[in-house]
Amino acid sequence: MTLVRDGPKFAHPGELTSGGTAWPAPLVSCNHCVVQGSTDQPPDESVVDAFLAASRVLVAVAARSLAAADAEVTLPQYRVLVILAGHGPLALAEVASLLGVNPSTATRMCDRLVRKGLVRRRTPPEDRRQVRLSIRQAGRQVVADVTGLRRREISRVLRAIRPHHRQGLVESLEAFAHAAGEVPDRDWAAGWEW
Numbered sequence: 130m131t132l133v134r135d136g137p138k139f140a141h142p143g144e145l146t147s148g149g150t151a152w153p154a155p156l157v158s159c160n161h162c163v164v165q166g167s168t169d170q171p172p173d174e175s176v177v178d179a180f181l182a183a184s185r186v187l188v189a190v191a192a193r194s195l196a197a198a199d200a201e202v203t204l205p206q207y208r209v210l211v212i213l214a215g216h217g218p219l220a221l222a223e224v225a226s227l228l229g230v231n232p233s234t235a236t237r238m239c240d241r242l243v244r245k246g247l248v249r250r251r252t253p254p255e256d257r258r259q260v261r262l263s264i265r266q267a268g269r270q271v272v273a274d275v276t277g278l279r280r281r282e283i284s285r286v287l288r289a290i291r292p293h294h295r296q297g298l299v300e301s302l303e304a305f306a307h308a309a310g311e312v313p314d315r316d317w318a319a320g321w322e323w
Contacts, residue, residue, distance in 0.1 A: 180305070186286070187283075188204075190279055190282050190283060190286075191204060191207075191275075191279060192204060193278075193282065194275045194276075194278035194279040194282065195207055195275055197278050198271065198274040198275045198278055200271045200274065200275060201245070202242070202245070202247070202271060205228070205238060206238050206241060206242055207271070207272075207275060208228060209224060209228065209235075209238055209239060209242060209248070210242065210247060210248070210264055210268045210269075210271055210272050211272055212224060212227050212228070213248065213262060213263060213264035213268070214264050214268070214269055214272045215311075217263070218251075218261050218262065218263040219261065219262055219263075220259060220260065220261060220262075221235055221236060221239065221260045221262060224239065224262060239262055242268065245267075246265060246267050246268075247264070247265055247267050247268030247271060248262055248263070248264060248265060248268055249262070249263050249264075249265050250262055251263070
């Protein structure tokens with residue numbers, strides 16, 4: 130997959146490229162970008178290896194940031210907080226699906242976060258089987274604190290990369306995050322809470 134850019138902004142379906150041709154229908158699109166590609170072509174192994182190496186670094190940064198924030202949550206619990214901060218109130222089954230775990234595992238994680246005052250659980254009176262979870266202000270503060278620490282450490286690493294290589298990183302990582310369904314940081318400003 131490649132992120133399609135046309136000049137200073139992302140190209141959208143039907144827009145003309147600098148060569149005067151329209152981009153074909155996208156595989157994935159949103160308000161911000163278009164991801165072109167085909168799921169029938171596996172990625173080059175060197176791309177997979179590069180992302181694996183980068184993910185090891187990013188997991189280490191996340192773990193160190195979580196420990197330094199003194200948040201008293203595990204990395205999987207932190208991921209629940211990030212999901213709720215990015216997506217807003219969700220049913221427990223939706224949280225489990227986004228985590229890629231079974232509902233009983235998600236229930237145990239969320240129970241701990243509720244006891245810590247980081248997540249709110251609500252059961253609508255019209256359907257007591259439908260449990261809704263949302264992040265509380267204390268949980269939002271944990272996400273902000275850890276994200277600030279991560280941002281500083283990642284910035285330190287990025288300063289070691291030549292500026293002309295950084296733009297390629299932006300495009301590749303935005304495409305990767307988009308393809309994985311990650312909510313962009315700029316969309317977190319919605320401030321989900323109820």
